[in-house]
Amino acid sequence: MGLPELIGRHLEVKQRGWTDAQMVVSLMLLNLAGGDCVEDLRTVEKDEGFCRILRRVEQRGMRRSERREVERRWRKERWRSVPSASAAFRYLSAFHDEDQEGKRTESKAFIPVPNEHLRGLAKVNQGMAAFVQKRNPQKIADTGSRCDVGGDAKRDALFSYQGFKSYQPLNTWWAEQQMVLHTEFRDGNVPAGYEQLRVLKESLSLLPVGVEQVRLRSDTAGYQHSLCAIANKGRIGGLGGSSLPIGADVTPEFKKAVLTEVSEKDWQPLYREFDGQRIQTSQEWAEVVLSRNAIGHRMDAPVYRYLAIREPMGSMELPGMPQQEFPFQTLQMDLQQYKLFV
Numbered sequence: 001m002g003l004p005e006l007i008g009r010h011l012e013v014k015q016r017g018w019t020d021a022q023m024v025v026s027l028m029l030l031n032l033a034g035g036d037c038v039e040d041l042r043t044v045e046k047d048e049g050f051c052r053i054l055r056r057v058e059q060r061g062m063r064r065s066e067r068r069e070v071e072r073r074w075r076k077e078r079w080r081s082v083p084s085a086s087a088a089f090r091y092l093s094a095f096h097d098e099d100q101e102g103k104r105t106e107s108k109a110f111i112p113v114p115n116e117h118l119r120g121l122a123k124v125n126q127g128m129a130a131f132v133q134k135r136n137p138q139k140i141a142d143t144g145s146r147c148d149v150g151g152d153a154k155r156d157a158l159f160s161y162q163g164f165k166s167y168q169p170l171n172t173w174w175a176e177q178q179m180v181l182h183t184e185f186r187d188g189n190v191p192a193g194y195e196q197l198r199v200l201k202e203s204l205s206l207l208p209v210g211v212e213q214v215r216l217r218s219d220t221a222g223y224q225h226s227l228c229a230i231a232n233k234g235r236i237g238g239l240g241g242s243s244l245p246i247g248a249d250v251t252p253e254f255k256k257a258v259l260t261e262v263s264e265k266d267w268q269p270l271y272r273e274f275d276g277q278r279i280q281t282s283q284e285w286a287e288v289v290l291s292r293n294a295i296g297h298r299m300d301a302p303v304y305r306y307l308a309i310r311e312p313m314g315s316m317e318l319p320g321m322p323q324q325e326f327p328f329q330t331l332q333m334d335l336q337q338y339k340l341f342v
Helices: 003-010 020-032 038-045 048-059 064-071 085-095 116-135 196-204 225-232 252-261
Strands: 140-147 165-167 170-174 179-184 213-218 239-246 268-274 277-288 306-312 330-333 336-341
Touching (some): 003 020, 003 116, 020 038, 020 048, 038 048, 085 116, 116 179, 170 196, 179 196, 196 213, 196 225, 213 225, 252 330
Parallel strands (some): 213 239
Antiparallel strands (some): 140 170, 170 179, 277 306, 306 336, 330 336
């Protein structure tokens, strides 16, 4: 892949000591090994065999003059194979912009403007995508963005919608190549749908040569008229485009339309493919027509196709029993209660 060369071309953080490639590769290896903080680099350094291999890999393909140039970066003799925790911590601080920190508040969603080093890391990822595309050419980019909320004990973390302190990185996945195309680290209080159109455009700018069509897939965070409008025009980021299913919010208006506009005979069984076999599931789908007023669209806006999916729940609501709360939307139809998605 030529990863060290990619890093050296797009990052210029270190002038002496550890090179940018040594720093970044060490942190990648730490992540792959299951480490969750820079202190865990000490565990990597204790693996003598691994460290010997790592040094050999670093010098692979180097001329003698290049190896001498690397050694001259050090004032004293180098004895470690991976950076120390303190060296890694100082290196990571270069990607942090202190001027942006004063703009962060708990009551408002805020995403810091990336500095030159973070922008350089994005170019490294772009180079990795180009390498993968060269080995496995794909004309279609089936992309989807997703926020993952994780608990975090850091004092500076902000509260997420789930009620605990966390961070909420937004990752854009390229399905055909099985890789993360774009990532943006976010505070826990930043909504998943916040600035998704910008993230989509940035993600598409990282696609390599050869991609001719983009397909957009998203959960309910992507249910935004601006995103849908781009997919509806058939062009995304200058490429041919179309939309795959995008989850939408189950609003009171949507529930009302399901109950009043959809008859029982309109529900069709939902099938899934498994090992080449078409298997019927317990879920059913039906098309639902929503008025523009119900979804806040202008009269000249395009009419989108809404598909409801219902799934019977294991237990029914009993008369006189307190109403249960679920982490998903439900709908009572006759004597059966259903999970409801759109």
